[in-house]
Amino acid sequence: MTTAVESFDTLRRKLTGALALPGDPLYAELATGFNVAITAKPAAVVEARDAQDVAEAVRFAAATGRAAGVQATGHGLAGTLDEAVLVHTGKLDECVVHPDGWARVGAGVRWQQVVDAAAPYGLAPLCGSAPGVGVVGYTTGGGLGPVARTFGWASDRVRAVEIVTGDGVLRRVTANDEPDLFWGVRGGKGALGIVTALEFDLVPLPSLYAGALYFAGADAAAVLHRWREWSSSLPLAATTSLAFLQLPPMPGVPEPLAGRFTVAVRFAWTESAESGAAVLAPMRAAATPIIDLVQTIPYAAIGMVHADPTEPMPVIEETDLLASFPAEAADALLATAGPDARSPQVMVELRQLGGALAEPGEHESALCHRDAAFSLILIGVPVPPIAEAIVPHAAAVRAALDPWLTGGALPNLSSGTGAERIARSYDPATLARLVEIAGRFDPANVLRVGQVPVRQS
Incomplete structure (x- = not known):
């Protein structure tokens, strides 16, 4: 009979990055979020080094009946992730600013890195009030920053998304390629997959x-x-x-x-x-x-x-x-x-x-x-x-x-889980469409932890 540890060893051999189990020093480091009032308790943490590691972790979770969650800086941690496979994307640190006005970043990049890289060109990303927050979680939740009334939501500036969906497939998503995913990932937080990279427009604002x-x-x-x-x-x-x-x-x-x-x-x-x-x-x-x-x-x-x-x-x-x-x-x-x-x-x-x-x-x-x-x-x-x-x-x-009060809530403010909290983030038609798209790209409901719509099993 294969033990849990032996099963995780199978995953470990497929990774470029590291895998940490409870009791490992790396586990304690990676499973801790910014809000230390929440103690995450995943079954294991995958420290992804590339998008393929993310895909391997999601496929492993599906094959073993576990959920898969994601964390980069930990600012969006909203639940304990009990017995899930936590994919930590902090090492996906690509950050390239193009002088003609756009940037490409990996899922582990924080806003201050983009701000500093764009500054020599007189350009600015639509970051949040706390530049130490991760780009991906902030942007997929809409992104409400200090100059938002002038330039709008960060999610509206996204050009392309690279994302591992719940079926373990890495996809490049734009308005023309996989338009349903492009619609949903901009505002839908982690409902439709684990983002590995984003491309987005900058604004001229030195x-x-x-x-x-x-x-x-x-x-x-x-x-x-x-x-x-x-x-x-x-x-x-x-x-x-x-x-x-x-x-x-x-x-x-x-x-x-x-x-x-x-x-x-x-x-x-x-x-x-x-x-x-x-x-x-x-x-x-x-x-x-x-x-x-x-x-x-x-x-x-x-x-x-x-x-x-x-x-x-x-x-x-x-x-x-x-x-x-x-x-x-x-x-x-x-x-x-x-x-x-x-x-x-x-x-x-x-x-x-x-x-x-x-x-x-x-x-x-x-x-x-x-x-x-x-x-x-x-x-x-x-x-x-x-x-x-x-x-x-x-x-x-x-x-x-x-x-x-409207009764609504923005996904990035007071992060939370559960049907009631998620329903406050979306109108009924939007929520129903997110659930339908998630069902197509994640038939096993692997991505069922964190800020995601509750699906009927």
């Missing part, structure tokens, strides 16, 4: 006027109401978000923000600094900023706009979308998450959508909710004494905002 204004908690009401009014008439050149912050005293947190309730207004402007300063002036006048970091920056410094954390940590997240944000909604948010609400959340953030985000892409895709006006995300760190309060409080905030 620098921008961007950064954040930080205000004291005492000014939260004035700042939030001004931001609500001000953002309603912003031109396409502006992208903005507002966050209530309660950052702990720790390295990297500026002293005026540490251990206090503060309000951050993020702003990115893609035209001249002079016109950007004029547009931002009403927010600078809303109250006296305790820190003003809005300035002309090279696009390579785009990460400073949101200043997202760079080290793994435990987090509990909740998200929603808003159809509108009137004065009554602002008051409801202040009452439940403002400076006097004793909120346990580290961050409560609103991102303004609209602009180019509301426009259809050149090619139809699985990305839904283009008509939403704002995204909401709440992030708590589950440590004593506030750990038990995070989830009930998030529910209370959502309940207070319920009259303005």
